[in-house]
Amino acid sequence: MSALLGVDAVTKVFGGVRAVDGCSLEVAEGSVTALVGPNGSGKTTLFNIITGYLGADGGRVTFAGRDVTGRDPGRLYRDGLSRTFQQARVFPQLSVLENLVVAAGYGWTRLFTPRVGRADRERADELLDEFRLAPVADLLAAELSYGQRKLLEFAAVLMSSPRLVLLDEPTAGVNPVMIETMERHIRSRNAAGITFLIVEHDMTFVMRLCDPVIVLDAGRQIFSGRPDEVQNNPLVLDAYLGG
Amino acid sequence: MSRAGVARGGGFFLLLLALPFFGLAHWVVNLLVFVLMFAIMASAWNLVGGFAGYPSLGHAAFFGIGAYSMALMFHGAALSSGYEPFVALPLIGLVGAVIGWPIAIISMRTRADVFAIVTITFLFMIQTLAFNVRSLTGGSQGLSLPVAPFPAASYERPFYLVLVAMLAVAMLLTFGAMRSKIGLSLVAVRADEDKARGIGVRVSGVKVLAFSVSVGLTAMVGGVWAYYETFIYPQFAVDPLITIAVVLMTFLGGRATLWGPVLGAVILEAGQQTLAYRLGGSQFYLIAYALVFLVIMLLLPRGILPTLEERIRLRRRARVANAPDTPGAARTADAGRVALAPGGRS
Numbered sequence: 001m002s003a004l005l006g007v008d009a010v011t012k013v014f015g016g017v018r019a020v021d022g023c024s025l026e027v028a029e030g031s032v033t034a035l036v037g038p039n040g041s042g043k044t045t046l047f048n049i050i051t052g053y054l055g056a057d058g059g060r061v062t063f064a065g066r067d068v069t070g071r072d073p074g075r076l077y078r079d080g081l082s083r084t085f086q087q088a089r090v091f092p093q094l095s096v097l098e099n100l101v102v103a104a105g106y107g108w109t110r111l112f113t114p115r116v117g118r119a120d121r122e123r124a125d126e127l128l129d130e131f132r133l134a135p136v137a138d139l140l141a142a143e144l145s146y147g148q149r150k151l152l153e154f155a156a157v158l159m160s161s162p163r164l165v166l167l168d169e170p171t172a173g174v175n176p177v178m179i180e181t182m183e184r185h186i187r188s189r190n191a192a193g194i195t196f197l198i199v200e201h202d203m204t205f206v207m208r209l210c211d212p213v214i215v216l217d218a219g220r221q222i223f224s225g226r227p228d229e230v231q232n233n234p235l236v237l238d239a240y241l242g243g
Numbered sequence: 244m245s246r247a248g249v250a251r252g253g254g255f256f257l258l259l260l261a262l263p264f265f266g267l268a269h270w271v272v273n274l275l276v277f278v279l280m281f282a283i284m285a286s287a288w289n290l291v292g293g294f295a296g297y298p299s300l301g302h303a304a305f306f307g308i309g310a311y312s313m314a315l316m317f318h319g320a321a322l323s324s325g326y327e328p329f330v331a332l333p334l335i336g337l338v339g340a341v342i343g344w345p346i347a348i349i350s351m352r353t354r355a356d357v358f359a360i361v362t363i364t365f366l367f368m369i370q371t372l373a374f375n376v377r378s379l380t381g382g383s384q385g386l387s388l389p390v391a392p393f394p395a396a397s398y399e400r401p402f403y404l405v406l407v408a409m410l411a412v413a414m415l416l417t418f419g420a421m422r423s424k425i426g427l428s429l430v431a432v433r434a435d436e437d438k439a440r441g442i443g444v445r446v447s448g449v450k451v452l453a454f455s456v457s458v459g460l461t462a463m464v465g466g467v468w469a470y471y472e473t474f475i476y477p478q479f480a481v482d483p484l485i486t487i488a489v490v491l492m493t494f495l496g497g498r499a500t501l502w503g504p505v506l507g508a509v510i511l512e513a514g515q516q517t518l519a520y521r522l523g524g525s526q527f528y529l530i531a532y533a534l535v536f537l538v539i540m541l542l543l544p545r546g547i548l549p550t551l552e553e554r555i556r557l558r559r560r561a562r563v564a565n566a567p568d569t570p571g572a573a574r575t576a577d578a579g580r581v582a583l584a585p586g587g588r589s
Contacts (some may be wrong), residue, residue: 077443091434094427102424105443111424135521159441188260 002063004029004164004195005050005081008014010059010188012045016231019045021219022059030185032196034210034227036203038240043199044086047166049084052076064163076165077104082157085167085198086199090150092142096152099141103156121157131155132186140170147178156184165189167198171205183209215239252414261405263400276471278465278512279406282318284485285492285504286413287460289454292490293498294426296433297351297450299417300486301362304460305371307481309465311373312338314386315477325391328375328470329405334464339462347454351447354436373477388469409467410505412454413460417501425449430499476520488512495539497546499562506547511536 007029012020020042027033035043048062052073059242061069063081076169088100089144101120116124131151136144150170157165170186171179179202186196186209200206206213207227213228215223217239223230230236263272284302291296303329317328380386389582393401420426428449431439440446469475492511492552497503514535518528543550 010495053437053441058296073444074446077441083441085438087440091431091438093430093434098427102439102444103442106424108445108448111428111445111449113424115422115424115427157442194555 002029003027004064005197006060006062007046007050008060008062010049011044011057012047012054013057018091018219020049020056023216023220025214025221025224026060027195027197028193028212030161030190030193031212032198032210034198034206034213035197035216036201036206036213036230037216040167041216041239042202043216044168045219046216047083047168047199054059067082072171074105077157077160079162080161081166082160082162082164084150084153084157084168084170084183086168086172088146088153090141090144090149090153090156092140095138095140097121097124097128097137098145099152100127100156100179103159105160126171127155127158147174149187151178151181154182158189164195164197167196167197167200171200171202174238179205251338256407256411258405259410263397263470266286269399272403274513274516276399276403276406277516278509279403279410280468280493281488281492281512282412282505282508283406283410283464284408284461284489285496285508286417287457287464288489288494289498289500289504290417290420290429291450293432293493293500293504294420294429295450295453296355297454298355298359298490299362299454299457300359300483300490301346301350301365301488302458302461302489303360303482304366305343305461305464306468306485307369307373307455308342308460309335309339310469311380311386311465313466313469314388315379317388317470318386318387322389322392325401327391328388328391328466329401332409332466334403335466336459336463339465340459343458344451345542346458347451348447351450352456363483365487366481366486370477370481373481380391381476383477385392385474388473388475390473391470402467406464406467409460409463413503414505416456416460418451421501425452429453433499452539488515491536494546495536497550500546500548502549503546 003021003026005114007023007025009024010020011018011022023042023046023240025035037043049056052068052071052075055070059069060067063076063079068076068079068081089162091102094102095218097116101124103118104120123132124137126231128137131154133152133155141149150173154165154167154170167186170182174182183205186198190196195220198206198210200210211227212224213227213230214221215233215236216236222235222239223233225233244486267275284306286303287479303429313328313331316335319329322328346365350358350365352359374382391398395437420429428439428444428446429442432446432450465480469480472479488511492507493504494507495503495511496507498503511532515528515532518531522528522531530543539547545553567569
């Protein structure tokens with residue numbers, strides 16, 4: 001397996017804080033890779049740099065063999081790199097169905113086509129069925145529970161048929177049943193060929209689902225390996241428990 | 244839109260077209276001309292301020308640009324039919340839109356309050372230019388336009404009918420936006436622009452497009468206004484009060500709705516003129532006007548149409564949840580919501 005995503009010596013400085021400090025890591029095609037680390041270790045900052053929301057102060061990001069450092073998030077998305085946010089960001093004024101359609105990454109010419117066309121509807125219906133959102137398809141996203149919103153945000157970024165999906169804490173703040181649902185969807189989508197990079201604090205979730213696990217501390221990678229190795233690694237224990 | 248919607252729109256415009264033929268007094272038709280001007284400008288502003296969520300305070304600058312374009316084109320010209328300035332309106336709209344394009348690209352890099360300040364700065368810039376570029380604008384002495392050779396008995400009628408046509412265009416553009424992916428994208432921009440950009444929505448494109456169309460329409464209204472007034476001065480052609488009135492109308496009627504800005508314009512412009520007549524030439528009418536506005540904002544905070552819509556929706560939902568023979572009644576309120584949804588969106 002080759003690396004689908006490469007991060008090479010990326011650095012980001014906020015004032016005097018080196019939030020990401022010469023970080024390098026790779027995400028292999030077809031994997032479900034976890035990115036863990038204590039609070040403030042730079043996980044979300046790194047996500048923002050990879051997806052083009054933040055410019056890096058140094059280093060390179062490559063996706064599918066091309067240098068994509070500093071590329072616009074919208075263009076990255078259309079090229080197959082999607083993400084979700086820590087606080088399920090959906091559009092509350094749009095219906096569930098429209099939330100999916102708006103995420104399809106359509107081009108200029110399609111702007112002048114109907115709001116929800118027949119092709120859009122068909123494409124969205126598959127995802128609505130898969131994520132069991134069909135009964136609420138016509139509700140406003142504002143009316144969904146938090147867990148459902150997380151599910152919707154996840155479903156929406158699949159509208160563009162991505163190759164790599166970055167999930168930022170997919171299980172934070174959702175109930176145990178929803179966590180299982182999320183896990184099932186990630187597995188089935190991974191089986192269908194999508195690569196995942198997941199930031200997550202729920203370690204049992206990570207242990208069940210992810211391989212390999214990458215650990216960040218103070219803005220750089222301190223460990224990368226199988227999930228059963230991570231718990232015994234002295235560097236990781238040190239990072240989490242302090243010393 | 245449903246058949247009811249088509250009937251509503253058709254009925255409204257038939258009524259508008261028929262109104263001047265009822266032998267209304269001049270002051271009434273004059274009032275209607277101003278109501279129409281504001282209805283068009285509020286509908287246009289709604290595209291940017293309502294749908295995209297960018298509260299422009301600079302629209303009056305484009306009103307002025309349109310007015311001065313018209314004045315410069317026909318200053319000292321002899322009119323034969325009197326319809327020549329109307330024929331020039333699309334060109335004036337184009338001028339407004341072309342000037343608006345770079346302004347949008349620059350100013351829309353900022354958001355919300357900063358955007359409001361940047362656009363109002365542009366307004367004052369244009370006003371200063373109108374005062375000081377005397378060779379072009381005549382400065383504070385103003386510019387004159389030829390008086391339209393229309394019969395005195397129905398002098399306002401051609402202006403009125405042209406404005407009705409422009410309102411139809413503005414509302415069709417709004418409707419088209421709402422029904423296409425442009426509207427979908429604009430709502431996404433308003434709700435969460437960063438998220439929208441991250442899922443491949445053409446964020447910059449749609450907001451610049453909306454701004455250009457919006458200020459193009461506003462410039463056209465300025466053109467009609469200049470011809471109607473036949474004499475324009477900088478302080479009236481580029482007037483912050485026009486911006487503020489248009490924003491208030493849109494907020495009052497309901498942002499991001501098709502009919503809200505029109506309703507707001509009818510209420511506020513008619514109300515303001517009536518109060519101004521009743522309370523005389525002093526500025527007392529402004530206080531009464533403010534009171535009306537406060538009362539409505541207190542009772543219908545999100546604007547008239549969205550608040551009413553919400554109430555109807557909640558009532559209908561309650562009815563569905565309480566009805567004994569619907570699936571929703573047996574289960575929870577959530578189920579009732581689901582059962583309602585398809586009917587609510589037809």
